[in-house]
Each structure stands twice: as structure tokens, then as C-alpha cells.
Amino acid sequence: MNKTARLFVILLLGFLLLVLSFVYAHLLFLWFLLSLLLLLVGMLLLYPQGKTHISHGDDLEKERARLEAAINTLQVGFLLIDADHNLVTLNARAQAMLHVVPPLPEEYFYKDLPIINNNFTMQKLEEVFSDETNLKGMIDECILKKKPLEKREVSFGKKYFHLMLSPIVVFKQKPEVIGCVLLIEDATEARVLEKSRDEFFSIASHELRTPLTAIRGNISLIEQYYSSTVSDERFKHMLSDIHISSQRLIHIVDDFLDSSRLEQGRITFAKEVVKVDELVEVISKEYQSVAKEKGVTLSYDKPKTTVVAIGDPDRIKQIVINLVSNSLKHTEKGKVSLTVTSSEKSVTVRVSDTGMGIAEEDKKKLFTKFQKTENHTYAKDATNGSGLGLYISKLLAQGMEGNVTLEESTVGKGSSFVLTLPIAKE
Amino acid sequence: MAKLLIIEDDPFMRSLYDNTFSLAGFEVVLGNDGKSGLNLAKVSQPALILLDIMMPEMSGLEVLEQLKADDTTKNIPVAMLSNLGEDENKKQAFEKGAIAYIVKSEHEPAAIVTLVNQLLEKYHTAS
Numbered sequence: 001m002n003k004t005a006r007l008f009v010i011l012l013l014g015f016l017l018l019v020l021s022f023v024y025a026h027l028l029f030l031w032f033l034l035s036l037l038l039l040l041v042g043m044l045l046l047y048p049q050g051k052t053h054i055s056h057g058d059d060l061e062k063e064r065a066r067l068e069a070a071i072n073t074l075q076v077g078f079l080l081i082d083a084d085h086n087l088v089t090l091n092a093r094a095q096a097m098l099h100v101v102p103p104l105p106e107e108y109f110y111k112d113l114p115i116i117n118n119n120f121t122m123q124k125l126e127e128v129f130s131d132e133t134n135l136k137g138m139i140d141e142c143i144l145k146k147k148p149l150e151k152r153e154v155s156f157g158k159k160y161f162h163l164m165l166s167p168i169v170v171f172k173q174k175p176e177v178i179g180c181v182l183l184i185e186d187a188t189e190a191r192v193l194e195k196s197r198d199e200f201f202s203i204a205s206h207e208l209r210t211p212l213t214a215i216r217g218n219i220s221l222i223e224q225y226y227s228s229t230v231s232d233e234r235f236k237h238m239l240s241d242i243h244i245s246s247q248r249l250i251h252i253v254d255d256f257l258d259s260s261r262l263e264q265g266r267i268t269f270a271k272e273v274v275k276v277d278e279l280v281e282v283i284s285k286e287y288q289s290v291a292k293e294k295g296v297t298l299s300y301d302k303p304k305t306t307v308v309a310i311g312d313p314d315r316i317k318q319i320v321i322n323l324v325s326n327s328l329k330h331t332e333k334g335k336v337s338l339t340v341t342s343s344e345k346s347v348t349v350r351v352s353d354t355g356m357g358i359a360e361e362d363k364k365k366l367f368t369k370f371q372k373t374e375n376h377t378y379a380k381d382a383t384n385g386s387g388l389g390l391y392i393s394k395l396l397a398q399g400m401e402g403n404v405t406l407e408e409s410t411v412g413k414g415s416s417f418v419l420t421l422p423i424a425k426e
Numbered sequence: 427m428a429k430l431l432i433i434e435d436d437p438f439m440r441s442l443y444d445n446t447f448s449l450a451g452f453e454v455v456l457g458n459d460g461k462s463g464l465n466l467a468k469v470s471q472p473a474l475i476l477l478d479i480m481m482p483e484m485s486g487l488e489v490l491e492q493l494k495a496d497d498t499t500k501n502i503p504v505a506m507l508s509n510l511g512e513d514e515n516k517k518q519a520f521e522k523g524a525i526a527y528i529v530k531s532e533h534e535p536a537a538i539v540t541l542v543n544q545l546l547e548k549y550h551t552a553s
Contacts, residue, residue: 201512205511206509206510209509209531210438210439210509212531213509213531214438214439214442217442217446217534217535218442220534220536221442221446221449221535224449224536254531254532261512266512268513
């Protein structure tokens with residue numbers, strides 16, 4: 001603008017000088033020449049300016065075409081709705097998804113389809129979705145609250161859409177919503193995949209566990225009811241090996257399934273008030289015989305007052321059992337001690353042992369999937385071979401907003417693992 | 427000793443639980459599928475039904491629904507005995523009226539006997 005103004009001043013000066021040269025005819029010819037020169041310079045300078053004005057229109061047109069093409073080639077449905085609930089823009093993908101136009105080759109949509117279809121109004125858009133979807137309500141809420149909204153798995157015929165609404169906010173004196181953008185994503189394929197994954201879990205767990213359960217169950221019954229009829233010690237030993245192996249195999253299958261479920265967020269955690277001190281006491285009693293067999297002392301220093309955490313009792317039990325059996329497995333002499341303490345925010349279960357300890361370079365591998373430590377397969381042994389015990393424990397704890405960490409460990413002296421859980425406020 | 431109806435399609439599982447409970451002194455009635463299981467429930471009136479889920483033609487959950495819809499069987503406690511361990515399976519079973527959900531692979535036979543004894547005791551105390 002400043003440049004233009006300057007040019008006008010130059011032109012004006014030139015023009016005035018020209019007029020003056022005519023009015024005062026006695027003025028020198030030089031004046032006349034000077035004024036002509038000024039006019040010429042001004043016009044020359046204005047010319048490209050004028051040209052810019054013309055090309056601006058071109059640029060706008062180009063920009064508009066570019067935006068339209070971009071919106072039309074989006075792989076999601078794009079709809080622009082103004083604050084008065086008018087459908088302003090509807091891209092090719094949306095028109096195809098909502099059956100506004102009959103199915104046509106993709107290239108057609110991208111190139112030629114205008115981004116508005118006058119036959120498809122806001123009313124029609126609201127009608128194509130079920131009452132349950134309540135698209136109008138969603139748009140109202142988005143504009144009113146100035147917040148993005150989304151709705152998953154909205155059924156549309158045989159398909160499932162994911163709807164995302166975002167308000168268009170402009171800042172004048174204060175933020176003002178002038179409409180909203182509705183994005184529609186076809187989530188049908190994702191849903192089919194999800195479903196087949198569900199089926200895989202059901203089938204894998206069922207098909208693998210069933211024969212394993214039969215093997216373990218029958219051996220268990222033989223040992224329980226017929227061991228007196230087996231006099232050959234070697235035979236007895238073989239039966240015992242089959243039993244233990246089948247137990248290990250079931251553990252491995254369970255660990256695989258558990259870790260996959262956890263990774264995919266498919267495990268739901270109960271949020272209950274759990275008396276951690278009592279839960280640990282039960283586990284401590286259960287594992288006394290295992291400790292005794294190894295000649296290791298298993299002690300539990302029960303707190304004087306009840307310690308309550310928020311979490312899933314079964315999962316907490318699973319974690320503590322894993323930590324305790326881990327420690328017992330890696331402690332040849334000495335003791336494994338359990339403590340339960342609480343602070344303002346959390347409950348801590350500490351499992352310390354006088355076992356083999358973990359080397360510095362192995363510490364960071366402990367909680368990763370399938371990692372075996374160089375020294376001894378600490379993580380591996382923990383779950384009878386799956387290498388997932390600590391990995392699962394950590395994921396389980398994190399699912400309850402807690403954690404499992406290695407507090408300290410020295411090779412040859414022992415380790416101390418800690419489970420933290422959010423405290424239950426009374 | 428209490429009478430148990432075990433509805434289980436897998437022959438190995440059926441014989442395992444038949445042996446488990448017979449050896450523990452229970453009177454065991456066996457159903458090979460949902461249809462025969464429903465009939466046996468009506469006729470034998472067991473103290474408890476152990477019901478598998480994944481069965482051909484009629485799933486255990488459908489059998490459970492029909493047991494609960496029939497006046498002659500609706501009061502018989504039903505415990506699911508399955509190797510399906512997903513939370514969703516358990517939720518559905520409890521919604522349809524199962525009193526327990528036992529994942530087969532999680533328990534040794536002796537532990538399942540203990541569980542069943544506890545359920546029987548609880549059920550008799552309740553009724």
C-alpha cells in the first residue's frame with residue numbers, strides 16, 4: 001500500500017507540473033520535459049503493480065482449485081458445515097461414502113466432482129444417519145462447546161464409520177465459531193480385523209489349552225489316585241516329569257495370551273479396594289512349602305495397620321506371585337522377605353532376596369519381552385520358560401496405574417523388586 | 427454324594443471330568459452336546475451343572491439361556507467350565523445366570539473338585 005501511495009504522489013506531481021507548464025507558458029521547456037518524465041516513470045512503476053492486481057485474481061483462482069483438489073483427494077469424507085447448519089462443502093469421498101453419487105471410478109471423483117452437491121442438503125445428511133447417531137446433536141454440541149467430538153463405530157448400512165467433528169474458530173475480538181468440519185472415516189475394515197483378532201484369541205486359547213488340560217488333568221489324577229499301584233520309581237519319575245512339563249506348557253500358553261491381551265488393551269481391570277497386607281499374607285503362606293523345599297526362609301513383615309490399594313485383586317495377586325516365585329527360584333540360600341508399606345499416595349510391596357542378583361548390563365533388559373539376561377536367564381526362568389513374567393507383571397501394574405521396578409540388585413548379594421499401587425483413600 | 431451333570435462335547439475333556447468327579451465320589455451324568463444336556467438336566471435334576479461353552483450346534487451360552495428359561499431347570503445352579511478365558515465370555519455367562527466361571531486350564535482336577543464343593547455348599551446354604 002505504501003508503495004502504491006508513493007507512486008500516486010509521483011504521478012500527481014508530474015500531472016501538476018504539466019498543468020503548471022501549460023498555465024505558465026513562459027516557464028522553461030525543461031519543466032515540461034521534467035513533468036513528462038515524472039509521469040512516465042510513475043506509469044512504468046505502476047504498470048507492474050497493476051499487473052500484480054490482475055495476477056492476484058489468478059492466484060486466488062489457482063489457490064481455490066488447489067484447495068478443492070486437495071479436499072477432493074482426501075481419503076476421508078470431508079464436510080464443512082456453517083454456524084447456521086448449512087452444508088457448505090462436501091468432498092468427493094464423502095459423496096461416495098454417503099451414496100450421494102452412484103459408485104464411479106476413483107479418478108472421476110478426484111478430478112471432476114465439485115465439492116458441493118446442491119441436491120444434498122444438511123437435512124439429508126442428518127437423515128442418512130440413524131437417530132441413534134444424532135448427528136444434529138453432535139454438531140450443536142461441537143459449535144456450542146467449541147470442542148472437537150468423535151463417535152466411533154457408527155453403523156451406516158453394512159459399514160462402520162468413525163465420525164470426527166471439529167469446530168472452526170476465528171479470532172476477532174473474541175473467539176467465534178463460524179461452523180464445523182465433519183470428517184468421516186470408513187472403519188469397516190479395521191472392525192473386521194478386530195473381529196478376526198478376537199476370534200484368533202478365542203480359538204488359540206481354546207484349541208491349545210484343551211489338549212494340554214487333558215494331559216495335565218489325567219496325569220494329576222493318576223498321581224492322586226494310582227500312585228500306590230506304581231512301584232517302579234523310574235516310572236513314577238516319568239509321570240512326574242509329564243505332569244510338570246504339562247504345567248509349564250500351560251503357563252507358557254497363558255503368558256503368551258496374557259501379554260497379547262495386555263498389549264492390545266484387552267484386559268479389563270477391576271477397580272476395587274484391596275487389602276494388600278492380607279493378600280500378601282495369603283501368598284506368603286501359600287509359598288512357605290516351596291521355600292522350605294529349597295531351604296530358603298520366606299518371611300513376611302505384616303504391617304500393624306491395614307494397607308489398602310485400588311486395583312484388581314486377581315491381578316495384584318498374579319504380580320506378587322510372579323515376584324515371589326522369581327525370587328525363590330533365584331535364591332539358593334538365605335531368605336526372601338516381603339514387606340508392605342504405604343505413603344501418602346501409594347502402596348508398596350517389596351520382594352527382596354539374598355539370591356544371585358542381576359548384573360548391571362542385564363538390568364535394563366529385565367522388563368522387556370523375551371529378553372534373557374547374559375548371566376542367568378532371570379526373566380526366562382521366572383515364568384517356567386516363556387520369558388514374559390516380569391514383562392507381564394509390569395504391564396499389569398501399569399494397567400492399574402501402578403508399576404513394577406527393580407529397586408536394587410547386586411550380583412551375588414541379591415535383588416529387591418518393588419510393586420507400587422495407588423493407595424485407597426478412606 | 428451330590429449329582430453332577432457335565433455337558434461337554436470334547437471326548438477327552440468329558441472323560442477327564444467324569445473321572446475327576448467319579449473318583450471324588452460324585453454321581454456323574456454326562457451330556458455330549460447342548461441338546462442332550464438340556465434333556466438330561468430336566469430328567470436327572472442334578473445338584474449342579476458344569477457347562478462347556480464351545481460346542482457345535484448349540485453353544486454353552488445358548489444352553490444356559492434355555493436352562494434359565496425353563497421352569498423345571500431354572501433353579502439348578504450352573505457353573506461354566508470352559509477354556510475360553512476372555513473377560514467378555516465371563517461377562518456374558520454371568521449376565522445369563524451362571525454362578526461361576528471356571529477356566530479349565532487354570533485348575534488341576536483336585537482344585538476343581540474343591541471349587542465345586544464350595545459352590546454346592548454355598549448354593550445349599552443360600553437355598
